[in-house]
Amino acid sequence: MVPARSDADRATNAVLARRRLAQGLRRYRQRAGLTIEDLARGLECSAAKVSRMETGISGIRIQDLTAITHLIDFAESERRDLEELVRRARGREWWQEFSDVVPPGSGTFFGLEDGAATIEIHATSLIPGLLQTADYARALVGSVNGVAPELLTRRVALRQRRQRLLDRPDAPRLTVLMDEAVLRRTIGDGPLMAAQWEHVLRCAESAGVVVQIVRSDAPVHPAEGVGFTLFSFEDQDLSPVVFAEALGQQTFVDEPDPVRVYVDALASAQRVAQAPDISLEMMSKRVKELRTGG
The missing domain is CATH 1.10.260.40 (lambda repressor-like DNA-binding domains)
Known part of the structure; x- marks a missing residue:
């Protein structure tokens, strides 16, 4: 044994x-x-x-x-x-190399993300960082007034560094539920968004990544309008953790009863979301619209 x-x-x-x-x-x-x-x-x-x-x-x-x-x-x-x-x-981790652009408390987020066995995201307004292209991230971060060029470059590099976990042999299983509003929203311009959705499509067609779109006419569900991430771990002794952020305020939830509320809300959203294959078709159609200006 x-x-x-x-x-x-x-x-x-x-x-x-x-x-x-x-x-x-x-x-x-x-x-x-x-x-x-x-x-x-x-x-x-x-x-x-x-x-x-x-x-x-x-x-x-x-x-x-x-x-x-x-x-x-x-x-x-x-x-x-x-x-x-x-x-x-007390060990040093890779995100400490970005201490100049890592907000207080974000180290906990990166550690949970880096060590999770499954990551489930409910996105209501933006494409999650793990699926963002460098150009999308640059346009998004650059939209904030007063961001110096060197900080912009570092923040984009940090986002790209996070994505390496999806290429690991032990990569976490990633499930992303996105409101249709995310699909329709333009950050930057049409060509940038077309390239971004092509990137999401490539990710979604790989093993271990599932992307589902919640149509705007879907039934109302408990997670409506609430963006959050649920981290679960291979070791069952480690309880799942929920991360939510609003207006720069970060919240980590790890008590069983509150976590269960988020787990149930995520399940409700998944029940009304489009199936993965239909979601891929919706994203492909959006790419064509962006490429042709339709």
């Missing part, structure tokens, strides 16, 4: 290592029969700090872990596993 992999073995990047570390701390605390308040008293810190450590908001240092081992009994393998996760959680 193949032995089960440890939490450290399953951590594929610093963000997932931090999440596994947080969930491990919570699991071992509960196993010891301690409350958050009990652990906080033993560590001589606030309950809020322990809560932040258990949700991954605050990092856990080796010193913190050493103090915790005086309060909770760990097997030697468990302790080594947690120490390795602490080290990995």
